[in-house]
Amino acid sequence: MGEGWATLSAGDGKPGRKAEEQDVSLVIGGDAGQGVESSGAGFSTALARAGYHVFSIADYRSRIRGGHNFYQIRAATRPVASHLDPPALLLALTAESVELHLENLADGAAVVYDRSFRLDAAAVERAGRLPVPVPMNEIALRHGSKVMMNTAALAAAAGLLRFPLERMEEVVRQNFARKGERVVEANLAVAREAYAEMLRHPAAERFRYRLPGREGQPERMLLHGNHALCLGALAAGCRFVAAYPMTPATTILEWMTAHAEPLGIVTKHAEDELAAVCMAIGAGFGGARAMCSTSGGGFSLMTEALGLAGMTETPVVVVDVQRGGPSTGLPTRTEQGDLLFVLHASQGEFPRFVLAPGDHVEAFEAAMRAFNLAEKYQVPVILLSDQFLASSLRTLEPERLRRDAVPPERGKTRRPGEPPLPEERRDGDYLRFAFTADGISPRVLPGDPDAVYGVPSDEHDEAGHITEEIANRRRMMEKRMRKLETALAAGEMRGPRRLGPEEAEVTLLAWGSTLGPAAEALELLARAGVRANLLHWCDLWPFAGEAAERELRRVRRGVVVEQNYTGQFRRFLRMMTGYEAEGLVRRYDGRPLEPGEIARGVLREVGAGVR
């Protein structure tokens, strides 16, 4: 592999290939408690409203105060599905953040910092960066208080990028509205002064990156993965959510609770995760579309009840937003370390479905599909997300979230008072667990005078009575497990999605949230002269083996890309298809894989042979 590969990265320092094209990343760094996250979210919103496609990630430690945090924002004139390294601008709220980020900036990147920081501007110059000291603190103090330094910093960065001040003002107004008109006005004054200061700044002329306002762009939503998942769940008719707070899943319970009253959703902050999943199962038994959400540690507690849902054939959706493990692991960071765990979690054997959406749109759709699958097949469905997908903010055109994309289907489920289902009655009796050809027994929701039944967690007969009788056990196991074949035959489970050219020298094999970075890596590889494509899996269980094999047969050199140490998906592919990928690009330090890093990794794995 050539020398050039080593430096291959998405942010190659060019401010857009065509004059009108922009693709700029910036990073805001500071201490926890300094408002890095709210500043980052504010800037992201302003950029989105100004017509840019945005993709942002927050990088923070698991503590409330102290320690370095940063927020990375990418703004581009084309849709982007990944963060971009390296950034062209660093907005430093502490001197420390300059030290930490200086090396990783693009050539010619600017470092905007407070003039009072003790900082060696010459060293910044020598590193090939542009030092831009601004009297942010002074400006803030002049208008009242130094807490407004963030506003000064954001406006200064906006000035440097020639980003329209009005967009920044809008966000300032919105963010401080709660604190009253005086605070709003003071912040606006700070913003205007810092912006003007920057327009006059001697360094500004030397800065090549620009983000002017873009007129005539359609309105776009700015949302994180958990938002998308919540919207999908709501659209699917989810009306019950129980959870115990755990980063990075907490925002699901919070968002649902914030909308509980107007939308008529019951949400419950339970005493622990086991209670949460049990409550969801109870609600699911009652006929509500119910969900519980957690991260790996909470999922570990839930495993006991996962089998209960399996045995009692109760629909329930369980969301595992993965973070770094094992144990409490890396609370605020990302990992795809739970794959093999969720596929096998809970004792014994029972049917389950596992979906691992790759991006925000897929998260929305997977949530809708999850509720349908849970009810049609009367099983637990696991939605496997992760911190990167859950917390990354991205722009989406509102029409991309189409709630009619997956209309609610309940399968063989009826509510009391509705006409009986075709297979419902045998000899006048309702059998909750009736043996059927497709493994799915007609389900009548509680409350029907003609369908009074019990659902035991012990093995039971068709009527729901406990029994250990041999023939019944066999048939009941077969009936339950048959649902997986039924689902596969009905085409419920999708094979891999192919991105990039049909024929390729190298194929990236990925699942879940690495979709965006892996897709972008294809472009980088193409720019480096390597024809690569990507097979991405959302649907993991039951595994659509035929579709997978069809695609895998065409792979010349396959490299699995995933966010864990042991290459769980690579092993899973081998287990399910016998296919052995040639290479593995992995990351397990809790930081999301970057496109450039994937491209470099792919070439490292198969580099010598390509081209």
Place this chain on the structure above:
Amino acid sequence: MSEQRPTWCPGCGDFAILAALREALVQEGLAPHQVAVVSGIGCGSKLPDYMRVLGFMTLHGRPLPVATGLRLARPDLRVVVVDGDGDAYGIGGNHWLHTCRRNPGLVHLVENNQIYALTKGQYSPTTDQGTRTTTSPEGAPERPVNPIRTALAAGATFVARGFAGEPKELARLIRAALRHRGYALVDILQPCVTFNKINTYDWYAERIVRLEEAGHDPSDFDAAWARSGEFGERIPVGVFYRSEEVPAYEERVPGLKRGPLVERPLDELDEATWEALKRELI
């Protein structure tokens, strides 16, 4: 569910509890499809299989959260939880404490035989200190849980004790629990004739005193607290404490204002609401 023949040992206190629950439900005029009996795992937790009602046998220790979820989704169903002392006060202890302070409309019948019966005679959270069992050959090391006092301390709004040796009285207590708005605990002294040779029918019968006859006022918390300390030579039965003023949890859930979740269509979100939800993110 049509009725199965109970597999309990002859003479087991669970028979009387089954009979009392049946009688209470009938007398309250509740039809089988209006009642869900949610149980845990243990001898007594097999009870729903022996009744014609909606039944859900859950996991060891977990019936309370399952029942809570069901009740929150379906406040139109009367939900009764039946489990053992191991289930309720041991493995499910955390759920129990939080259910007491949460106050959902559940009737909780605990079959308290002061032993783990289904696993063949280990000491339970209510076994007297010093009792020898297969896992405590030197005598149970801990002091027993006092369910009545613990429930009072945790904020339960209906706390009662019954005795399986007196099914008529027990049915009366269960009826009172069924009429309670929030969480109603009925701790039931349930002789296990096979594994508990100490707390027998006779042992209880000698000790039982009736709170009602003793002039106890169940609205008086301090009196209830005082009486909850008695367990030994005298064992009070009846309603220790009842507060009718506290709304049930589900009465305070904003998401239920439109009625039971099951009665609402899955696609009820109208276009305007949907667009507004998306606009929040623009």
